[in-house]
Amino acid sequence: MSVTESASRNTPKRPLSVRVPRPAPAHPAPLDMGEGTDIRVMSRYIERSGRPWFPIMGEYHFSRDQPDHWETELRKIRSGGVNIVSTYILWILHEEQQGDVRWDGARDLRRFVETAQIVGLDVVIRIGPWAHGETRNGGFPDWLQALPIARRTNDPDYLALVRGWYAQIAAQVHGLFRDHQNPHGPIVGVQVENEIYDQPDHLGTLRDMAEAEGMRASLWTATGWGGAQLPERRVLPVYAGYADAFWEESHTGWPEFGRMHFTFSAVRDDLTVGADLRQVGVDGSVATESADPWPFATCELGGGMPVAYHRRPLVDPEDVAALAHVKLGSGSSWQGYYLFHGGTQVIGNTTTQESQATGYPNDLPVRDYDFFAPIGREGAQRPHFHALRRQHLMLEAFGEAIVAEPAVIPGDGDVRWSVRGDDRRAWLFVNNHQPALAALETIPGVQFHVEMAASTITMPAAPFTLSAGTFACWPIRQRLGGIDAVTATAQPITQIQTSQGMLVVLAATPGVPVEIQCDEGDVDMVSGATAERRDGGGITVTPITAPGPDCRVKIGTTTFVVLDDDTANGVWKGHVAGRERIVIWDGEGWFDETGFRVTEDPRPRTARVLPALAQGQATVIPVPGADVVRDLPAPVFDDVRTAPVRTGGSAGRFSAPADVDVARLPSTHVDIRDEWFDEAERLLLEITWTGDVMRVYAGDTLIADQFWSGRPLDVDLLPYRELIIRDGLHLRGFAWAPDSGIHVDPRVRPGAVEPVLEVHGAALRTVRSRQIC
Structure with missing residues (x-):
């Protein structure tokens, strides 16, 4: 493979290619682990009850x-x-x-x-x-x-x-x-x-x-x-x-x-x-x-x-x-x-x-x-x-199907990708994300050729632009639902049996057309998509609806739900009403012994449940908003001081202010009322601020602290209810020094020329949960 090297990461001269050989069989690893259990360490994976x-x-x-x-x-x-x-x-x-x-x-x-x-x-x-x-x-x-x-x-x-x-x-x-x-x-x-x-x-x-x-x-x-x-x-x-x-x-x-x-x-x-x-x-x-x-x-x-x-x-x-x-x-x-x-x-x-x-x-x-x-x-x-x-x-x-196979990693080119598989089936991984301080660039003209024993898989059908920040995993001739060999430019999330057949949930890759390739013998009916015969046999299925909860493609008895990237992060799977179900919910939640619980939120939203809870029942569950956030007056620090500059430790690094330094600071009171604690599973105080060091006290008891890095400070006040009502809630903080040698991400590092200690906002969130299905 050859990729033109340039500052703009030009289009590869030809498709990125790799051959996937048949790996050697896995064998027991030469390790003395526990005896008498169904867990065994193999050369490439952990085995449990005889299976990877x-x-x-x-x-x-x-x-x-x-x-x-x-x-x-x-x-x-x-x-x-x-x-x-x-x-x-x-x-x-x-x-x-x-x-x-x-x-x-x-x-x-x-x-x-x-x-x-x-x-x-x-x-x-x-x-x-x-x-x-x-x-x-x-x-x-x-x-x-x-x-x-x-x-x-x-x-x-x-x-x-x-x-x-x-x-x-x-x-x-x-x-x-x-x-x-x-x-x-x-x-x-x-x-x-x-x-x-x-x-x-x-x-x-x-x-x-x-x-x-x-x-x-x-x-x-x-x-x-x-x-x-x-x-x-x-x-x-x-x-x-x-x-x-x-x-x-x-x-x-x-x-x-x-x-x-x-x-x-x-x-x-x-x-x-x-x-x-x-x-x-x-x-x-x-x-x-x-x-x-x-x-x-x-x-x-x-x-x-x-x-x-x-x-x-x-x-x-x-x-x-x-x-x-x-x-x-x-x-x-x-x-x-x-x-x-x-x-x-x-x-x-x-x-x-x-x-x-x-x-x-x-x-x-x-x-x-x-x-x-x-x-x-x-x-x-x-x-x-x-x-x-x-x-x-x-x-x-x-x-x-993933863990049993080794990785084949092409060693050249700007595109970071690998294939895990054997000479019959595989998984293609691609990554174009790095942290913001060293972000990767968009790469145009990307297309993959994966050579296997019986054929070479090309995906997608035409070169695409790999956006900065994109990472994905695509199946190559994998068994999804009731179809034996599926190749797709979308990432499988999960699958579940329904009364109408298997339902497979996929996540579309941003900027990449969704293509589902199948062998012709696997397909006797296609709906919700166009289908074209491929050179060399088989068909390529393309959804007619944009990715989202309503993008459904049925191939034979298998239904593919193709979600957009954001919705895909809202997929949950667990037991609800006596069986395993998929829940699509974009908030906080968890499964317990009664079903699926969510954390109440000010926004009204909906959850989808697949399969439906009862025959003929709608899969969409409305979840009303709740009054759970109380804005507080932003505390004001009238006395703005920077911390003493010291170094110490075995590496001579900057030292945090000591307790005696903090004790010299004046405190700022935050008014918290006793009735606000009622009916709360947690009572979260969230402070959005800029500065150097912040400490939160219930009376004289230190309950939370933070070195500022651009994130808010949050603390659950509920365990300290009695202390807070009796002795009050107080903040003490040091200001950010403009000439500080401390590393803070350039994206949030203050550019002020004077010391900064400022609370931009303070809010109380009453955390309550409720079962929705």
């Missing part, structure tokens, strides 16, 4: 949320197409004082795991003992950090303490592991340690100790990034990929490593993740490809990115979805997100956040661990939650 299985894992820290929220938030995670929840067990939160180990309240690991099982999620526990997770001491209790022992090694004194900690964990989750005695147990995997690079014997010892204490997992994992040395056969390496990084320097624009995560590649490792905590230099390069005979698995695809004081990335929802898409096209067989649900740093005897004062190069907020995750710390479902759900529904419906 695509794990989709989302991280949610039980101890950084309230137990009363767990079930609803886990149901949201499951409704996002996630089938495994992973969670750190942060030692510092359970044993602040040596010998006083607590599992009560938000520390109740067993309750969390059992709740995950109730809602249909498997569980991976990340047992440390060192976890990181932007936690003080990496999760080590202060008393352990102070001992004269060699932590994170096989020092006998250290191992004796870890053995006791593991025994405590094992006791909490006894009987919950998936093993030969409990084939339906929720815990399917255990990760030992985190981000350790040069202690393979220690990792093996940790697994031995965990098993000796009764942890019998089907899967054992360890983080493999940074060129980690791992014990032979003992753990499955899991990898990471982020769109940006708070741990880079404040003078860094878009990090050099970023491009690899938006380019299809067989390289699994990113040497830069966690590099700021290692004692060796890293130049931003990536490791060379290895011939590992086990699947490409991830545990930390960036669901967003937190901010540090010195560097505040502004990751967009599209960045998260495109990165995950690229990993699929690069051969990922296990999509794991960190974080999938944000949280709040815990204040116990001390703060628990990562800070320069506790040995880190970075200062992070005291409370804020929202991470701009797909589900925010206060339960909001963000645009990337919906975009990822669309991917996950595809994997749920068609993942077996």
Whole structure:
């Protein structure tokens, strides 16, 4: 293939071509995993009950949320197409004082795991003992950090303490592991340690100790990034990929490593993740490809990115979805997100956040661990939650046909694309998205030729313009609905059986004509579309209606619903009224044991349900608007001050203002009335502001904080109702300094010549949910 290189990315001289060979058969991976279960690691995928299985894992820290929220938030995670929840067990939160180990309240690991099982999620526990997770001491209790022992090694004194900690964990989750005695147990995997690079014997010892204490997992994992040395056969390496990084320097624009995560590649490792905590230099390069005979698995695809004081990335929802898409096209067989649900740093005897004062190069907020995750710390479902759900529904419906096949990645040209398949069927992935700081350009004249054993597939029929920001996955001769071999320039989302036959939901690719190719023998009737015979046999079907809920193409007994890009992000799938159904809803929601619930919104809207709830009943459900938003007077800061400029930590980076600095600031009162809390599942205060640092207090209790990066600050006031009514709600903030050397995305960085601390708007949102079907 040849593509003319130029600043404007000219039209390719000829179609982009690739040949897809027949891959070697998959075989058992040379790993010693758990015995006696139906989960087995093969060379390219994880097998479950004898069939290829695509794990989709989302991280949610039980101890950084309230137990009363767990079930609803886990149901949201499951409704996002996630089938495994992973969670750190942060030692510092359970044993602040040596010998006083607590599992009560938000520390109740067993309750969390059992709740995950109730809602249909498997569980991976990340047992440390060192976890990181932007936690003080990496999760080590202060008393352990102070001992004269060699932590994170096989020092006998250290191992004796870890053995006791593991025994405590094992006791909490006894009987919950998936093993030969409990084939339906929720815990399917255990990760030992985190981000350790040069202690393979220690990792093996940790697994031995965990098993000796009764942890019998089907899967054992360890983080493999940074060129980690791992014990032979003992753990499955899991990898990471982020769109940006708070741990880079404040003078860094878009990090050099970023491009690899938006380019299809067989390289699994990113040497830069966690590099700021290692004692060796890293130049931003990536490791060379290895011939590992086990699947490409991830545990930390960036669901967003937190901010540090010195560097505040502004990751967009599209960045998260495109990165995950690229990993699929690069051969990922296990999509794991960190974080999938944000949280709040815990204040116990001390703060628990990562800070320069506790040995880190970075200062992070005291409370804020929202991470701009797909589900925010206060339960909001963000645009990337919906975009990822669309991917996950595809994997749920068609993942077996995707995960079993390797990726073939053309290595030249401006168009980033790959094909996963064999010489009979495949999936074509294309990506033309990169973050805004390094956005890609539109590419005209794109057309793909995929050479297979029996024929060469051309798609689409004529070259098209690949718009900047577009990413998509197209089926090539895949079985969709009742049709054996479908090739389409639209991305499958899901499918469902109806009384009229199979219904398949597709998402049109912006700017690309929708074409559905079928073998002629598969087609005995076409409606809602034009059909043309193709050279070489078969037909090409083109819808006569623009993509949207009413764009329906029937081919034989299979109906294709072709949605526009925005509507496609509103597709949900779950059980309603006794059977599995598709719900099209563009707001927040989740499935529970009664059906589909939505979060009330001021706008009246409609939901569509397929198939209909009853014979002859309309599929459209009206959902009236609700009065749930109350605008408040914007708080005014009369005394505008900038924070003291300091540097510190092991890398000499900008330091956040200390508590004593904040205590000198005057406070601004926000009037909150007691009756506003009534009938609220949450009462969210949202502040849209510009400045440097903002803290929110209920009386003297710090309940939320934020380093400004262009996003609003939100906090649920309901848990602090009594404090707020008794002692008031107050804000304290530092202004943005015009000459600040702190990195803030140029798209939102203030251009003012004077210090800025301004609240542009404040609102209270009463969160209530209701069942609509």
